[in-house]
Amino acid sequence: xxxxxxxxxxxxxxxxxxxxxxxxxxxxxxxxxxxxxxxxxxxxxxxxxxxxxxxxxxxxxxxxxxxxxxxxxxxxxxxxxxxxxxxxxxxxxxxxxxxxxxxxxxxxxxxxxxxxxxxxxxxxxxxxxxx
Amino acid sequence: xxxxxxxxxxxxxxxxxxxxxxxxxxxxxxxxxxxxxxxxxxxxxxxxxxxxxxxxxxxxxxxxxxxxxxxxxxxxxxxxxxxxxxxxxxxxxxxxxxxxxxxxxxxxxxxxxxxxxxxxxxxxxxxxxxxxxxxxxxxxxxxxxxxxx
Numbered sequence: 001x002x003x004x005x006x007x008x009x010x011x012x013x014x015x016x017x018x019x020x021x022x023x024x025x026x027x028x029x030x031x032x033x034x035x036x037x038x039x040x041x042x043x044x045x046x047x048x049x050x051x052x053x054x055x056x057x058x059x060x061x062x063x064x065x066x067x068x069x070x071x072x073x074x075x076x077x078x079x080x081x082x083x084x085x086x087x088x089x090x091x092x093x094x095x096x097x098x099x100x101x102x103x104x105x106x107x108x109x110x111x112x113x114x115x116x117x118x119x120x121x122x123x124x125x126x127x128x129x130x131x
Numbered sequence: 132x133x134x135x136x137x138x139x140x141x142x143x144x145x146x147x148x149x150x151x152x153x154x155x156x157x158x159x160x161x162x163x164x165x166x167x168x169x170x171x172x173x174x175x176x177x178x179x180x181x182x183x184x185x186x187x188x189x190x191x192x193x194x195x196x197x198x199x200x201x202x203x204x205x206x207x208x209x210x211x212x213x214x215x216x217x218x219x220x221x222x223x224x225x226x227x228x229x230x231x232x233x234x235x236x237x238x239x240x241x242x243x244x245x246x247x248x249x250x251x252x253x254x255x256x257x258x259x260x261x262x263x264x265x266x267x268x269x270x271x272x273x274x275x276x277x278x279x280x
Binding site for chain 1: 149150151152153154155175176177178179180181182183187188189190192193194195196197212214215216217218219220221222225271
């Protein structure tokens with residue numbers, strides 16, 4: 001499942017921890033490289049994990065459909081719900097709508113309990129067939 | 132370290148060399164009364180799709196998040212920790228191949244506990260933006276800065 005991850009995601013240290021309801025669950029351990037204010041995750045690093053989970057969910061669904069388009073972000077809106085504590089975080093994307101040219105995704109990130117997300121995101125992604 | 136006047140010319144080096152901004156290699160460029168401009172240098176391992184040598188969107192969010200935080204510090208003249216509440220990024224077009232991205236964020240409104248920001252990311256021409264950003268941050272009590280379980 002390594003091809004679900006971009007170079008940026010691998011540089012961050014994101015790994016695929018498993019699947020949930022068909023969607024990849026991503027995991028990212030905490031390190032100083034991901035810290036914002038001391039003792040907390042950087043908002044940008046959390047956004048990076050959320051975006052990566054969104055892309056991974058979409059890549060996974062597209063692969064199942066035999067499609068391999070270029071993915072171009074249209075927008076992302078991130079809600080920060082609570083401070084990311086200095087421990088591993090997880091994220092999972094859900095496809096709200098998959099069309100021919102456009103996909104809408106909802107993503108959640110959590111630490112201890114998937115029912116208590118620390119951040120969520122809504123993403124719109126443009127898909128361009130590369131043939 | 133987390134109170135008192137914030138002078139980006141003096142403190143940006145320290146703020147940007149450590150932790151996540153340090154890992155990304157963010158650089159200070161310029162600032163005004165209520166804005167700050169940073170640069171995310173091109174790096175091959177930060178691409179979003181190997182078929183295109185273009186910076187991924189994630190590092191651009193980090194760039195804008197950090198520039199926003201620093202814009203808030205210069206706008207209120209004080210180096211108080213902030214937390215992002217909400218951040219929206221619209222990607223107008225991909226960055227040019229192998230290009231650095233420059234982000235300028237303005238703090239246009241500040242209340243006692245919230246700071247409202249907007250900004251633009253470009254790859255050389257400020258009139259031809261790569262992304263537009265709006266966000267809301269919350270200012271934190273420095274005493275509660277470190278998470279204590």
